[in-house]
Amino acid sequence: MTPRVVKTACPRDCYDTCSLLVTVEDGRIVKVQGDPDHPVTRGFTCPRGAADIKRTYSEERILYPHLRTPDGGFTRATWDEALDAVASRLKAVLAEHGPDSVLQLDYAGNIGLLTEPWAQRLWNALGAAVHDSTICSASGHAGLALHHGLTYGVEPDELQDKRLIVFWGFNAKVSAPHTWALAVKARNENGTIIVAVDPRKSDTAEAADIWLAPRPGSDIALVYGVARSLIERSLVDQAFIEEWTHGYEEFKEEALKWTGERVEEVTGLSPEQVESLADAYAGNNPSATMIGIGLQKSVYGADHVRAVSLIPPLLGLHRGFFYSSGQGRYFDQGLISGSRLTKKKRKVLSQVGLSETIERGDIKFLYVNNMNPAVTLPDQGALHRGLDREDLYTVVHETHWTETARHADVVLPAQTYLEKDDLVPGYSHSYATKSNGAVEPLGESQSETWVTVELARRLGLEEEWLYADPWAVLEEALGESFIDGTFEDLMGGATLKLKARSRDEYQTPTGRMEFASVKAAESGFDPLPLQHPLPGKEEGFTLLTTGIPKYTHTQFQDVYGPIPPIVWINPRDAARLRVADGDPVSLSNERGAIRVEAVVTDRVPRGVLWSPRLLKGLDGEPQNLLMPGDAQLIGGGPVFNSITVNVSP
Numbered sequence: 001m002t003p004r005v006v007k008t009a010c011p012r013d014c015y016d017t018c019s020l021l022v023t024v025e026d027g028r029i030v031k032v033q034g035d036p037d038h039p040v041t042r043g044f045t046c047p048r049g050a051a052d053i054k055r056t057y058s059e060e061r062i063l064y065p066h067l068r069t070p071d072g073g074f075t076r077a078t079w080d081e082a083l084d085a086v087a088s089r090l091k092a093v094l095a096e097h098g099p100d101s102v103l104q105l106d107y108a109g110n111i112g113l114l115t116e117p118w119a120q121r122l123w124n125a126l127g128a129a130v131h132d133s134t135i136c137s138a139s140g141h142a143g144l145a146l147h148h149g150l151t152y153g154v155e156p157d158e159l160q161d162k163r164l165i166v167f168w169g170f171n172a173k174v175s176a177p178h179t180w181a182l183a184v185k186a187r188n189e190n191g192t193i194i195v196a197v198d199p200r201k202s203d204t205a206e207a208a209d210i211w212l213a214p215r216p217g218s219d220i221a222l223v224y225g226v227a228r229s230l231i232e233r234s235l236v237d238q239a240f241i242e243e244w245t246h247g248y249e250e251f252k253e254e255a256l257k258w259t260g261e262r263v264e265e266v267t268g269l270s271p272e273q274v275e276s277l278a279d280a281y282a283g284n285n286p287s288a289t290m291i292g293i294g295l296q297k298s299v300y301g302a303d304h305v306r307a308v309s310l311i312p313p314l315l316g317l318h319r320g321f322f323y324s325s326g327q328g329r330y331f332d333q334g335l336i337s338g339s340r341l342t343k344k345k346r347k348v349l350s351q352v353g354l355s356e357t358i359e360r361g362d363i364k365f366l367y368v369n370n371m372n373p374a375v376t377l378p379d380q381g382a383l384h385r386g387l388d389r390e391d392l393y394t395v396v397h398e399t400h401w402t403e404t405a406r407h408a409d410v411v412l413p414a415q416t417y418l419e420k421d422d423l424v425p426g427y428s429h430s431y432a433t434k435s436n437g438a439v440e441p442l443g444e445s446q447s448e449t450w451v452t453v454e455l456a457r458r459l460g461l462e463e464e465w466l467y468a469d470p471w472a473v474l475e476e477a478l479g480e481s482f483i484d485g486t487f488e489d490l491m492g493g494a495t496l497k498l499k500a501r502s503r504d505e506y507q508t509p510t511g512r513m514e515f516a517s518v519k520a521a522e523s524g525f526d527p528l529p530l531q532h533p534l535p536g537k538e539e540g541f542t543l544l545t546t547g548i549p550k551y552t553h554t555q556f557q558d559v560y561g562p563i564p565p566i567v568w569i570n571p572r573d574a575a576r577l578r579v580a581d582g583d584p585v586s587l588s589n590e591r592g593a594i595r596v597e598a599v600v601t602d603r604v605p606r607g608v609l610w611s612p613r614l615l616k617g618l619d620g621e622p623q624n625l626l627m628p629g630d631a632q633l634i635g636g637g638p639v640f641n642s643i644t645v646n647v648s649p
């Protein structure tokens with residue numbers, strides 16, 4: 001048979017949402033390529049896209065439903081047996097403990113609309129408990145909302161027109177390689193300056209023109225240092241500030257308190273370094289301030305994001321920042337997920353704090369899909385004690401045999417994005433393409449749309465919308481959402497751009513961009529983001545954990561092997577602790593300990609460690625044993641990057 005090329009969209013939890021061309025020969029995928037015509041993908045994939053063939057046909061694929069056996073193993077079952085078992089237990093739990101004891105635990109393993117939000121329909125219909133989706137970016141959104149209303153801003157395909165691009169707590173070269181490539185293109189073609197603000201020498205920092213390394217958690221002081229430098233030299237856009245903003249005087253008063261000396265004390269950056277960033281901003285308008293999700297994963301992470309977002313308006317820019325842009329979109333997500341259709345009120349649980357909730361036994365029925373919480377949630381000690389509870393019944397719909405699947409009572413095989421049709425508007429750029437299934441589903445794997453209907457029937461649910469045609473629902477939700485075409489065009493294979501809101505609209509109480517936030521004051525937060533004290537030396541090392549190129553969280557270890565169990569440590573810290581390169585060391589705190597191999601490098605400053613995120617230690621211990629389930633005050637996000645640990649040889 002002649003090879004066929006199928007257009008799909010990579011639905012992984014990733015900024016870039018690539019358009020991919022998949023070559024199929026004799027019913028098998030033989031090649032996955034980046035779409036050369038897509039304005040962001042521009043013809044290449046990352047190492048994960050490239051490895052999708054291996055991951056699809058991996059030995060770790062779940063091909064059939066499985067039921068747990070009394071000896072703790074699994075036995076293969078038919079779909080009928082598995083779904084009947086799930087439905088009968090679910091009915092019993094609902095009858096005995098009520099909907100608050102039932103939880104669907106999902107995240108963004110596949111962000112396709114017929115995968116992620118669609119799979120929430122059943123649980124919306126049941127009125128089950130719901131988590132608040134705070135594990136990733138929520139606190140940054142909540143922080144931005146205080147000053148700007150909705151959180152949309154610069155889009156990656158606008159980088160070409162910028163004279164300065166600042167990646168702030170954003171390791172784009174690794175976490176958003178296509179966005180990074182657009183920045184490099186602007187540099188090569190227009191001389192755009194690239195800045196990185198990152199405490200460690202990330203791949204992005206290494207490749208930037210200017211790299212500033214404030215201490216972790218000191219970004220607010222740095223922002224005020226930059227602002228003071230701009231204000232004192234009259235480099236701010238006074239006319240813009242007067243016309244469009246609120247609360248500038250308060251902001252200015254705080255900024256003027258941040259002398260070079262005081263900023264240096266907190267951030268470790270010299271007055272010259274701070275001024276160099278102010279100069280870069282003042283001399284290179286327009287700029288794009290690219291705020292990373294990594295910036296907000298610490299105890300005051302929302303405040304970091306708030307502060308950084310206040311620089312662009314000083315220079316007269318409407319929403320001159322980027323922070324995963326999903327919120328500006330005009331489509332009806334609540335229709336797709338059913339949250340707008342259900343009449344039931346759902347109990348909301350902190351996702352970041354779920355380990356403790358599950359350990360406590362509040363949940364009796366757990367349905368996991370699109371997530372691998374048995375590795376990725378913080379407070380793994382508590383989570384595993386919870387998952388082992390006799391009175392908890394766990395169902396996992398998964399493509400691969402993850403740690404979470406191995407803990408399940410019932411395992412349901414899921415299709416990868418290469419085996420089903422979907423629609424994937426991402427959370428960064430605004431282009432959408434229909435994602436077409438390239439090959440027949442492997443084994444007996446089934447889609448989220450199919451499983452939802454099968455379970456709804458078995459539960460006897462009567463809400464008509466549970467049985468609706470998914471594509472008709474998508475058309476209703478998105479039909480009017482595109483600038484340059486119709487839903488029909490999209491179905492025909494066109495790449496369309498979603499409509500965007502106006503950049504000079506601010507959905508705040510004053511209708512203006514608010515330097516001092518009215519809503520923050522009303523909610524009991526500081527109207528301005530304020531720098532909080534950093535942990536002292538006696539509290540140990542700050543451990544930063546971030547993604548690396550070959551893995552998406554826990555995925556692709558079946559292709560590339562285990563995530564390297566390493567930790568970067570500064571040479572002077574290593575000498576003091578008598579640790580040599582390659583030595584095993586123990587990282588520990590009050591929650592647990594993991595053993596990893598030391599990499600002695602000046603890419604981290606003294607007092608700071610870095611590890612690839614979600615690694616398993618040399619003895620198989622999950623990294624997130626060390627992470628607390630504490631939620632941030634603003635937005636409820638996680639605190640991964642502000643935890644402290646001790647290092648011992």
Ligand SMILES: Nc1nc2c(c(=O)[nH]1)N[C@H]1C(S)=C(S)[C@@H](COP(=O)(O)OP(=O)(O)OC[C@H]3O[C@@H](n4cnc5c(=O)[nH]c(N)nc54)[C@H](O)[C@@H]3O)O[C@H]1N2
Pocket residue numbers: 013107108109110115135136137297369370371372373376377378397398399400402414415416417545546552553554555613614623624627640
């Ligand atoms: N230490 C530390 N921990 C962290 C973080 C950190 O920075 N440091 N970051 C946090 C962040 S930002 C995030 S987003 C989370 C990510 O946490 P998770 O979302 O749990 O991460 P993944 O390992 O990608 O798990 C996604 C799962 O979805 C499955 N999947 C893929 N496609 C489909 C599909 O079509 N259908 C179904 N049913 N399943 C599918 C994959 O096989 C995979 O097992 O981790 C958090 N954990």
Ligand SMILES: Nc1nc2c(c(=O)[nH]1)N[C@H]1C(S)=C(S)[C@@H](COP(=O)(O)OP(=O)(O)OC[C@H]3O[C@@H](n4cnc5c(=O)[nH]c(N)nc54)[C@H](O)[C@@H]3O)O[C@H]1N2
Pocket residue numbers: 013014015136168169170171172174175176197198199200202214215216217218219291292293294295298544545546547548549550551552553641
């Ligand atoms: N290859 C790959 N790409 C991914 C993912 C993946 O797993 N693998 N996951 C995707 C997901 S879900 C997410 S959330 C994103 C995350 O991707 P990013 O938004 O880039 O965030 P991180 O990689 O967590 O961290 C970015 C940088 O912030 C720095 N940082 C940490 N603390 C601070 C601080 O206090 N101040 C400053 N200025 N910087 C700090 C870290 O050193 C790190 O280099 O990546 C997405 N892309």
Ligand code: SF4
Pocket residue numbers: 010011012014015016017018045046047048049050176177178
């Ligand atoms: S993981 Fe991200 S960069 Fe890689 S192919 Fe998918 S969307 Fe593109």
Ligand SMILES: [Mo]
Pocket residue numbers: 013135136137293
């Ligand atoms: Mo994330």
